[in-house]
Amino acid sequence: MSKYWSKLAAGLEPYVPGEQPKDRKYIKLNTNENPYPPSPKVIDAIKAAVDENLKLYPDPNGVALKMTLANYYGLNQEQVFVGNGSDEVLAFSFMAFFDPNNPILFPDITYSFYPVYAKVFKIDYELVPLNDDFTIPIDKLLKDNGGVIIPNPNAPTGSFLTLEFIEEILSHNKEKVVIVDEAYVDFGGVSALTLIDKYPNLLVIQTLSKSRSLAGLRVGFAMGHEDLIKGLDTIKNSINSYTLDRLALIGAVEAIKDDEYFQDKKNRIISTREKATGQLSKMGFKIVPSKANFVFISHPTVKAEDLFIWLKEKSILVRYFRQPRIDNYLRVSIGSDEEMDTFIKALGSIIT
């Protein structure tokens, strides 16, 4: 800190992303990246676009991408917002829809960026404690609030809420915006998208980082009533007119269009997850039922932190959160079958 920092900066504790050590080659099961490469059509389209037009600004409105997403999800383009990863879309959403002094609600165990957004944009919040099995106590989300944000599936637990549950929150909360953060929905969940026309207070946020294998390209998007999308555009255009570069816009369009590739890869990840779940279960792990591309696991006799350190020594990275209630859990991203075999085998040599 320094005397030149604003009061805001001085009061912040930034989000810390998963580590990316470069000292040797790791099996990376710690940042929920996709083990499969992006579609070859994405690669080809981006390569073809690397030309002299990089001297020109991108389309500030990302219309081609908005139209592609609208077409794919059965919306119109005024119902779609695009941004630099779902993190940026989430940040803009906090600014666009939530007010100071009117606490928003989110689970106590969830994406650890939410409290950071709340602090940087000075939004009060109230944590809703999850049940002991990490399910969400619905009644506690029905109280008065300044807005709700729920990830579905939740992170880092992988738990999935049914649409009936989401709809109950929406219908009890018609005066405030409910954000459903669906970063992981493609791995077996059901999107709340179908509720958009019925609930003008619903904003669904997704990303191309996980299910479309494009964490390196930074593309996220939001879908909802066009009034909500206009609010997001107002914030974006007050901060940075061009958040998505020309190559990201082009790659994202192709990633959405190549549905066959997407379906194939996400089905493989689901099947690897189910196989790994069975194996981990046999080893005595408690596993939160997951609809995401990761599993949240805990062992009755070996401490999570010890496993984390030990796996890292074996060049396998998983995510460990030194946080109340979950400090005996590991979040393990689903890699390829080969990566998961190596991971399970490594565990097998420490857990007997």
Place this chain on the structure above:
Amino acid sequence: MSKYWSKLAAGLEPYVPGEQPKDRKYIKLNTNENPYPPSPKVIDAIKAAVDENLKLYPDPNGVALKMTLANYYGLNQEQVFVGNGSDEVLAFSFMAFFDPNNPILFPDITYSFYPVYAKVFKIDYELVPLNDDFTIPIDKLLKDNGGVIIPNPNAPTGSFLTLEFIEEILSHNKEKVVIVDEAYVDFGGVSALTLIDKYPNLLVIQTLSKSRSLAGLRVGFAMGHEDLIKGLDTIKNSINSYTLDRLALIGAVEAIKDDEYFQDKKNRIISTREKATGQLSKMGFKIVPSKANFVFISHPTVKAEDLFIWLKEKSILVRYFRQPRIDNYLRVSIGSDEEMDTFIKALGSIIT
């Protein structure tokens, strides 16, 4: 607007970037893009990087790019911040260094994004009226303030301040941050970079969009004392861990490394500017002396707005600001020699 918008969103008037009409082919002299393509080495490096690694997150700290910039500018990497265009870097700077209720100072005629940042981050500001010749009245920047932001060269005028002037502001203002926005400095100005070690309150912001022909890639950067850089990182990491995608990071490194290409192209733009300035002067235009890749011009008998409309009909886009004091001026980006010849010829047929 809608009942779901925050009070913040409801009170904003977003920045409006220069138009990008697609109905026909235009000579684009309206958004200060570079008429020359990026270095072939940039193109080659990006193409080579379009591969399966796009599935992985980029380096959140952009260390390779920070090191390249530090090396080029004779700094250490802790003195460099990188972001998604200088617009994002500016936005984060407002958050990191300026407080509400302590008005910052900037010129009344300047980059029109500054008042937008001030509003979105609730920073009070006071406009310093430029002199009639669009020079900055230095005494008015020496009063008590919560910070100062000055573009050098200024936009949309192109006027350049000497380093003595900048240093006077810095030394009168040691308790607050002074941001020098050098988006256009490469076209004949002198950077305040040399003052960084002497003034820990100085932040210099630059971009690859103009002089490195990479508007489409979205890369900006800031240089200053490492305490200021840490402040910017704190804000960035509270909003979006990965603002620069893998391809932007790689292209930016090559753009800085290929200094020969950069020098050649910016010298051509400077020489085209000087030639165009002479021609416009002969046609009776008043031209603000410019050290940028644009000129700010006014004609004694033909109205700027009429010229703007008439040029657009001839498929030539320039920038017209419907704003007090400058509503009889046009900002004309410096294109290639051929583009400027077409522009001058078109003007010649209306101005006799």
